[in-house]
Amino acid sequence: MKIAIIGAGNVGASIASLLLSKQMCDNIALIDINSNLAKAKAIDLSQMAIALSQSAKVVGGDDYKLLENFDIVIITAGVARKDGQSRSELAKINANIVVDASKKIAKFAPNSTIIVVTNPLDIMVYVAYKSSGFNKSKIIGMAGELDSARLKFSLQNYLGKDMKDSKSCVIGMHNDSMICLSSENLNSNEFENIKSQTINGGALIVKLMNTSAFYAPAAGVINICQALIYGNSKPLSCSVLDDNLVAFSRLVKLDKNGVKELLELNLEQKDREILDKSIDEFIININNLNLNGF
Numbered sequence: 001m002k003i004a005i006i007g008a009g010n011v012g013a014s015i016a017s018l019l020l021s022k023q024m025c026d027n028i029a030l031i032d033i034n035s036n037l038a039k040a041k042a043i044d045l046s047q048m049a050i051a052l053s054q055s056a057k058v059v060g061g062d063d064y065k066l067l068e069n070f071d072i073v074i075i076t077a078g079v080a081r082k083d084g085q086s087r088s089e090l091a092k093i094n095a096n097i098v099v100d101a102s103k104k105i106a107k108f109a110p111n112s113t114i115i116v117v118t119n120p121l122d123i124m125v126y127v128a129y130k131s132s133g134f135n136k137s138k139i140i141g142m143a144g145e146l147d148s149a150r151l152k153f154s155l156q157n158y159l160g161k162d163m164k165d166s167k168s169c170v171i172g173m174h175n176d177s178m179i180c181l182s183s184e185n186l187n188s189n190e191f192e193n194i195k196s197q198t199i200n201g202g203a204l205i206v207k208l209m210n211t212s213a214f215y216a217p218a219a220g221v222i223n224i225c226q227a228l229i230y231g232n233s234k235p236l237s238c239s240v241l242d243d244n245l246v247a248f249s250r251l252v253k254l255d256k257n258g259v260k261e262l263l264e265l266n267l268e269q270k271d272r273e274i275l276d277k278s279i280d281e282f283i284i285n286i287n288n289l290n291l292n293g294f
């Protein structure tokens with residue numbers, strides 16, 4: 001199994017480290033516009049593999065030839081929002097990066113499956129689809145697995161019981177309109193409190209360390225890779241494109257060919273309304289990007 005990661009920053013390097021420690025692949029390629037950063041982290045990770053008595057090979061650089069004929073390509077390249085910058089400005093900057101990466105992935109690894117991590121996530125899933133020309137079943141966005149872990153973390157802290165095997169999950173868009181589905185018996189005040197902690201889970205980390213989370217996002221990507229490599233029948237919350245080419249997280253089944261099945265949404269009326277509103281916003285944001293101009 002050969003897995004490439006575009007963007008050797010916090011999330012990208014954490015994914016590579018987990019892939020090695022879980023012995024999930026034989027080859028890893030780290031690609032970054034900062035070639036020296038990718039090379040340095042590839043050397044560090046190669047030495048990590050040797051220290052762990054593993055034979056996986058890690059290479060790094062800025063040349064997309066490094067991912068020639070790779071099986072899975074993960075896009076984490078992007079910039080974070082700076083003071084005074086609007087979300088739509090960030091969307092344009094990161095869309096340029098994701099368009100460029102997706103076109104090069106299509107050239108060098110035409111049979112790969114793409115996992116998108118770059119924000120704004122659901123929009124970037126659409127951008128990767130449009131610019132790679134891949135079948136929509138080969139484009140998977142990671143956000144729901146992270147948001148679900150944040151929901152379970154909040155529930156665990158509140159209820160004082162182990163939630164790692166809970167069926168509670170988060171679906172919808174990776175923004176404040178995300179939809180929390182709790183399998184626990186909570187009253188509406190308790191639920192609203194847990195929901196608010198989940199939605200603000202990422203912002204709390206940014207506030208504490210002035211950059212966004214990376215270990216839990218990397219773990220979310222690992223869940224997706226495991227399903228793609230080993231054919232996992234467990235449903236995962238992934239941002240995938242529906243028949244109307246709208247991307248948002250929902251429970252899906254994956255196999256080695258990508259998205260195998262979208263599970264029924266079965267939403268309550270109030271959640272359906274939230275999702276419909278965020279789908280309208282998604283379409284406006286996509287139109288604002290004017291992808292024909294890329």
Ligand SMILES: NC(=O)c1ccc[n+]([C@@H]2O[C@H](COP(=O)([O-])OP(=O)(O)OC[C@H]3O[C@@H](n4cnc5c(N)ncnc54)[C@H](O)[C@@H]3O)[C@@H](O)[C@H]2O)c1
Nearest residue numbers: 007008009010011032033076077078117118119142143217
């Ligand atoms: N989907 C999620 O749940 C989730 C979670 C965490 C972070 N993110 C997003 O993931 C992205 C990466 O986050 P991070 O913390 O790793 O950031 P980071 O700044 O640590 O790393 C980003 C890397 O991308 C590289 N890069 C920038 N432009 C590039 C280009 N054109 N080609 C190749 N590489 C390029 C940078 O050099 C940098 O090394 C951000 O967009 C962030 O918002 C998403």
